Amino acid sequence: MRFTSLIAGIIIALAGLPSAFAQDSLKIGVIGPMTGPGAQWGLAAAGGVQIAAKEVNDKGGLKVGDKTYRVEVVPYDEQYKAAVAISAMQRLVNQDGVKFVFGPVSSAGTLAVMDISKDTKTIGITGAYSSKAIDPSNPYMFRVYSVASDFAEPMVKWLKKNLPANATRVAIVNPNDETGWDSDKLLTELYKKYGYTVVAKELYERSVRDYIPILTKILAEKPDLLDVGTAPPASAGLIVRQARELGYKGDIVKIGGSGPRQIIEAAGKDAAEGVINYLPADEQNPAYQRLAADYKTMSGNEMNPLLVNWYDGAYILMAAIQAAGTVSDTDKVRQSFAKALPHKSVLGGTIRLGGKDLYGIDNAFLTTNYIGVIKNGDVVAVGTAD
Amino acid sequence: MLALTLQIVLNGLTTGLVYVLMALGFTLIFGIMRVVNFAHGELYMVGAFAVTVLNGRLSWPYVPALVCSVILVGLLGSLLERVLFRRVIGNEFNCMILALAVSICLQSLGLIAFGPDEIGAPRPVTGVFHVGPAVIPADRLFVGAMAMLLLVAFYVFLNKTHLGLMMRAVAQDPEVAALHGIRPKLIHTAAFAIGSLLAGAAGALMAPIYTVFPYMGELPMMKAFIVVVLGGLGSLLGAVIGGLLLGIVESGFATMLGSTAAALVAFAVVVATITVRPEGLMGRRS
Numbered sequence: 001m002r003f004t005s006l007i008a009g010i011i012i013a014l015a016g017l018p019s020a021f022a023q024d025s026l027k028i029g030v031i032g033p034m035t036g037p038g039a040q041w042g043l044a045a046a047g048g049v050q051i052a053a054k055e056v057n058d059k060g061g062l063k064v065g066d067k068t069y070r071v072e073v074v075p076y077d078e079q080y081k082a083a084v085a086i087s088a089m090q091r092l093v094n095q096d097g098v099k100f101v102f103g104p105v106s107s108a109g110t111l112a113v114m115d116i117s118k119d120t121k122t123i124g125i126t127g128a129y130s131s132k133a134i135d136p137s138n139p140y141m142f143r144v145y146s147v148a149s150d151f152a153e154p155m156v157k158w159l160k161k162n163l164p165a166n167a168t169r170v171a172i173v174n175p176n177d178e179t180g181w182d183s184d185k186l187l188t189e190l191y192k193k194y195g196y197t198v199v200a201k202e203l204y205e206r207s208v209r210d211y212i213p214i215l216t217k218i219l220a221e222k223p224d225l226l227d228v229g230t231a232p233p234a235s236a237g238l239i240v241r242q243a244r245e246l247g248y249k250g251d252i253v254k255i256g257g258s259g260p261r262q263i264i265e266a267a268g269k270d271a272a273e274g275v276i277n278y279l280p281a282d283e284q285n286p287a288y289q290r291l292a293a294d295y296k297t298m299s300g301n302e303m304n305p306l307l308v309n310w311y312d313g314a315y316i317l318m319a320a321i322q323a324a325g326t327v328s329d330t331d332k333v334r335q336s337f338a339k340a341l342p343h344k345s346v347l348g349g350t351i352r353l354g355g356k357d358l359y360g361i362d363n364a365f366l367t368t369n370y371i372g373v374i375k376n377g378d379v380v381a382v383g384t385a386d
Numbered sequence: 387m388l389a390l391t392l393q394i395v396l397n398g399l400t401t402g403l404v405y406v407l408m409a410l411g412f413t414l415i416f417g418i419m420r421v422v423n424f425a426h427g428e429l430y431m432v433g434a435f436a437v438t439v440l441n442g443r444l445s446w447p448y449v450p451a452l453v454c455s456v457i458l459v460g461l462l463g464s465l466l467e468r469v470l471f472r473r474v475i476g477n478e479f480n481c482m483i484l485a486l487a488v489s490i491c492l493q494s495l496g497l498i499a500f501g502p503d504e505i506g507a508p509r510p511v512t513g514v515f516h517v518g519p520a521v522i523p524a525d526r527l528f529v530g531a532m533a534m535l536l537l538v539a540f541y542v543f544l545n546k547t548h549l550g551l552m553m554r555a556v557a558q559d560p561e562v563a564a565l566h567g568i569r570p571k572l573i574h575t576a577a578f579a580i581g582s583l584l585a586g587a588a589g590a591l592m593a594p595i596y597t598v599f600p601y602m603g604e605l606p607m608m609k610a611f612i613v614v615v616l617g618g619l620g621s622l623l624g625a626v627i628g629g630l631l632l633g634i635v636e637s638g639f640a641t642m643l644g645s646t647a648a649a650l651v652a653f654a655v656v657v658a659t660i661t662v663r664p665e666g667l668m669g670r671r672s
Contacts, residue, residue, distance in 0.1 A: 036601055039502040176646055204645040207605050209596040212397050212523075213640030213648070220390060234504035234597045245514055245523040265506045266597050301501055 026062060026069035026327050028053065028317070029092035031085055031103035031113075032127065034077035037206045037232040040259050040304040041105050045127060046075040047295050047303070048310025049102050052318070062318055065325045071318070074098060078109045080206060085109025089116050099123065099330055100317055102144065102310060107133060107178035114138050121330045125313055125365075127306070129230060129256065130182045134359040140334055142363045145309035148186055148230070149358060151278055151369040152255050154385040156190045158371055159225070159276070163251055167224035169199045173214070173239060174229040174256075176203035183229040183256050191227075199223050206232070211239045215246055224250045233259025233304075237266025244271040254278060258305050260372055260379040269377040279370040281308040282381045287346045309367055312345050316365065319343065341365065389519035394637050396517060400526040402633020403533035404588055408606050409613035409625035410540060411584030417620035418557045418577040420478050421471060424485040427607025428492035429582045433459045433589030434598045435500060438507040448510035455590040456583055463582020467575050475574060489603075496600030504597035511594075529591045536587055537626065543580075544622070553577055557620070615656050618669020627667055631655075 030049050032042025053071035061068040074096050076088035085104040092098040093116060100123045104110045107130035117124045118138040126133050129147045170191045174180035180203055188198050199221040202214045218226070226243060228236040231254070240252055240263060253276040254263070260279070264272045281288050283305065291311060295303040319340035324332035341353040345367065355364030369385040412426045436455035440446045446454075466488060474480040511525040544550040555563040556573040564570055588606065596602070613632055617624025632652060640648035659666060 035497070035502045036599075037504075039504075039599075043502065176644075202644060205649060208645045209602075209605070210401060212526075213394070213637050214645060216390065216393050216397065217641045234599075237506075238596060242523075246521055247514065262504065266504060268506065268509065299501070301503055 024067060024069050025072045026064075026321070027072045027074055027096055027098045027100075028314070029088075029096065029098040029101040029103075030073060030075040031078050031088045031092070031101060031109065032075070032105035033080040034075065036079055037235055038080045038106065038257075040233055040262055041127065041257060041306055042077065042103075043299070043301065044304040044307040045102055045105055045310045046073070047299060048307040048312075049073050049314045050075075050298065051291065051294050051307075052311050052314035056318065062322070064322055064327055069327065078104050078106060080106050080109070082106075082108040082112035086112050086116070089113040089122075093120050093122050099328065100321075100333075101125070102313065102317075103127060107182065110141070111178060114141060117141055123317075123330050123334055125317060127310075129179050131359065132178075134355050134361060134363050136359070136361040139361065139363065140330065142334075142337065142365065143355070144313040144365055145280055145306070145367045146364070146369055148183055148256050148278075150364075150366065151385040152186055152190055154369075155253070155255050155278060155371060156187075156194050156196075158383060158385065159251075159253060160194050163225065167251065168196050169221070169223045170196045170225045170227060171200040171202075171218045171221060171223035172198060172227045172229055173202050173204065173211075173218070173231060175206050175231060175235075177206065179230045179257075187227055187229060187255060196225070206235070209235075209238060211235075211242045212246065215239070215243050215248075219243065219246055219248055223248075226250060226252045228252065228254045228256075230256035232257065233262030234266045237263040237272065240275055241267040241271040251276065260305075260374055261302055262304070264374060264377055272374045273376070275374045277372045277374070277379065278385065279305055279372040279379065279381060280367065281305040281347055282370055283372075283379055284381065285347045287348070291346065308345070308347060309365075312343065312351055312367070313365060315346075316340050316343050316351065338362070390641070392518060392520040394641050395634060396520050396522050397641070398634030398637030399630065400522065400530040400633075401637060402630040403530045403537075404592060404606075404629075405609050405613050405633055406626050406629030407533045407536060407584055407588040407591075408610035409617070409629050410537070410622060411581035411588075412610040413614045413617070413620055413622060413625045414553075414584070415578055415581035416614070417622070418553055419467075419471070419475055419481075419574050421475065421481040421578075422478070422485065423581070424482065424607065425466070425488040425492060426581075426585050426610055427603025427605075428489050428496075429459050429463060429585035429603070430589035430592075430606050431496060431598075431600060431603035432462060432492065433586030434507070434593035434602060435496065435589075436586070437590040437593050438505060438598050441510070442508045448508070452590050456587045459586025459589070460579045460583030462586075464575050464579035466582070467578035471578065472571065472574065489607075493600050493603075500598075500600065502599065504599040507593040507598055509594040525595055529595065532587075532591055536584065540580075540584070540622075549573075549576060612652055612656050614666070616659050616666060618666025621666065621668040621670070624666050624668030 030046045032045040034042045050073045061070045078085040105127040107128040110126040110128035110133045124141045174184045200218040260277045292303040320336040323336040323339040343351045349368035352366045354366045356362045370381045371383045372379045415423045440451035511528045513524040552568045560570045613628040617628030636648045639651045
């Protein structure tokens with residue numbers, strides 16, 4: 001009996017040893033679409049945060065006050081569905097004990113988890129395009145990058161200046177959900193403001209792959225410019241290809257969710273030629289290429305440019321946590337974003353905190369945006385959209 | 387208006403022919419084995435990936451890649467029947483659950499092997515044809531022609547060959563067919579292989595037109611299900627009529643009222659059909 005107790009005691013003592021010496025971990029959640037349409041954006045979110053976490057861990061971890069934490073990333077797939085985003089958020093908060101979440105990436109998902117974030121004081125750093133995602137009623141929700149309401153107007157101005165003056169008829173295509181409705185409203189107002197005539201507007205279901213019927217209707221209105229808005233990159237590529245097949249010769253622009261490489265993949269090099277894109281990053285930048293190589297090594301996939309914003313966002317969050325000196329008091333951390341920003345992006349630009357004028361609260365990370373044109377199967381940055 | 391109507395009909399026919407191809411395999415498997423094969427969409431996905439790998443990555447010429455992909459999916463179907471479905475045939479509920487499990491497994495295998503990205507398959511046919519004032523992309527015309535060819539071949543096979551006759555006999559009454567020396571288990575394997583082959587053909591033909599990814603089978607599977615309910619579960623003629631009807635109705639509503647309205651109308655037509663004729667347009671009243 002005494003021997004058994006002794007052995008049991010030794011086992012318990014040994015079991016306790018590793019935890020006594022192990023580094024504490026700081027869990028950071030990611031919620032984004034990892035499968036289905038828009039997966040590129042969710043994978044970019046997870047990839048950016050994971051690369052940043054690995055870099056910090058490789059240097060010994062994140063020092064907060066007297067303690068050093070190992071950063072652990074917990075990603076969940078939201079499938080671009082609000083209901084799935086809610087269960088992912090609940091799992092992160094209630095089961096995984098996470099206090100900081102990157103995402104949801106979708107607008108519908110973000111609006112669906114707003115109450116959970118507010119009630120549990122969980123800091124969310126969303127990728128949602130919806131203007132409702134940043135709201136003074138929930139000071140815990142931030143946004144990781146500039147969105148269409150920030151870069152759409154400079155892009156429309158650029159179009160007005162660089163496209164033929166007689167190209168005035170615009171058609172707009174968007175997904176039929178919160179993201180698409182917001183984009184549709186914003187783009188319609190902006191095109192009208194700059195003297196364009198919006199001749200057709202169509203919303204489609206995200207599961208659709210055959211756009212020929214809606215394009216048949218749109219092209220009957222003879223637009224000079226087709227804006228594929230916030231369509232996921234692969235869907236946008238199919239829209240581009242099918243529009244060209246139906247004989248559309250005008251310009252195509254995408255003022256929303258970036259992914260020019262996926263557009264080329266889905267549309268083919270010839271059909272994608274000349275498509276004008278919003279870009280969150282300049283692909284020629286050496287730091288971009290280093291991140292793309294790291295992501296390729298980590299996942300085996302090509303990097304979506306939005307990964308840069310999530311990567312920068314992860315460093316901003318970690319800086320805010322360090323400035324607050326706590327990993328548990330999220331009120332202190334959210335107030336510390338004002339100290340963590342401005343932040344120098346890995347690409348060299350400056351990320352600022354703003355949004356009060358548009359949303360009533362300074363919870364938006366304002367990033368540098370570029371305009372890119374697809375040329376010979378490559379993406380060339382031709383200007384900035386700030 | 388005439389041009390628009392012609393365009394709608396042409397769009398609907400090309401889409402409808404692919405629905406027919408999907409629905410034929412689905413309804414064949416149900417008609418003979420009483421298996422509601424929810425993994426049918428994943429067999430479509432396997433066909434699409436197979437042609438993408440053979441034609442795109444291994445640089446095989448398109449036609450051999452297409453033929454090999456279709457045969458590969460047929461073999462996969464026969465393997466699934468021989469190893470898994472044979473054990474539960476006769477119990478429709480178990481078959482349904484097994485089919486769902488196979489569907490999830492194939493999707494996950496696709497995800498592990500190819501990742502979640504949507505990839506583009508090389509396009510063997512490009513350009514457009516002008517039919518009066520309407521335009522039809524050449525690749526869709528090619529798919530439509532191939533679908534019609536497969537339809538005719540399938541009709542001849544079922545009605546003019548000995549194996550086709552045996553399949554029909556097993557579908558009507560397996561016990562009486564067995565009394566005549568037909569081995570229903572062998573016919574089940576052949577039916578599952580041919581049904582899968584048709585799904586694989588649809589996937590391999592559509593791969594260059596859309597993008598290829600592990601979850602691409604979900605929508606065509608849903609369409610196949612709508613078509614067979616509309617046409618009559620187990621009825622081959624019903625699958626043809628249902629597929630073309632769905633294609634044209636969807637095309638019309640999607641063009642005039644948008645894709646959301648088209649999806650709603652497709653389901654409304656199904657609800658109306660099963661309310662008035664529960665056995666479907668061409669199904670037999672049991």
